[in-house]
Amino acid sequence: MNLRRKKLWMTVTLAVLAAAVILIPAPALAANPIERFVMVEASQYAFTPATLHANPGDTVTIELHSADVAHGIYVEGYGVSAEAQPGQPVAFTFVVTESGVFRLRCSITCGALHPFMLGRLTVGPNWTLARAAALAGLAVLAAPLAVRRETA
Numbered sequence: 298m299n300l301r302r303k304k305l306w307m308t309v310t311l312a313v314l315a316a317a318v319i320l321i322p323a324p325a326l327a328a329n330p331i332e333r334f335v336m337v338e339a340s341q342y343a344f345t346p347a348t349l350h351a352n353p354g355d356t357v358t359i360e361l362h363s364a365d366v367a368h369g370i371y372v373e374g375y376g377v378s379a380e381a382q383p384g385q386p387v388a389f390t391f392v393v394t395e396s397g398v399f400r401l402r403c404s405i406t407c408g409a410l411h412p413f414m415l416g417r418l419t420v421g422p423n424w425t426l427a428r429a430a431a432l433a434g435l436a437v438l439a440a441p442l443a444v445r446r447e448t449a
């Protein structure tokens with residue numbers, strides 16, 4: 298096999314692998330849904346913990362505590378929220394169904410930096426990141442194919 302054919306064969310192989318990485322659907326996980334209870338403390342201007350995790354099918358209960366002034370928590374993508382006064386925690390429960398990353402926002406104007414009071418809920422494995430890593434690996438393998446060699 299000459300060099301040109303070898304390069305063509307490698308290019309086609311890498312293109313097929315890249316297409317597979319992009320097009321093959323993420324496997325459905327067989328993890329049994331569980332009930333998750335998370336205590337979240339809100340204070341100016343952060344949620345603690347800032348990142349919550351669940352798997353699709355899980356029933357999530359968030360108990361919101363406020364450490365200073367009134368705060369709220371709104372889960373984007375799920376449309377659920379609650380508001381807590383200092384010393385009066387409040388809990389709400391919802392079932393996560395969609396995989397992805399969802400922003401948590403404070404839903405009560407609690408001070409000057411209120412718009413930056415954010416957190417996130419990650420649901421399921423991060424397939425976007427896994428696909429990006431696989432494509433980056435294929436790009437590294439493909440890089441030598443793009444180099445033009447001068448032949449004497």
Ligand SMILES: [Cu+2]
Binds near residue numbers: 369403405406408411
């Ligand atoms: Cu706020």
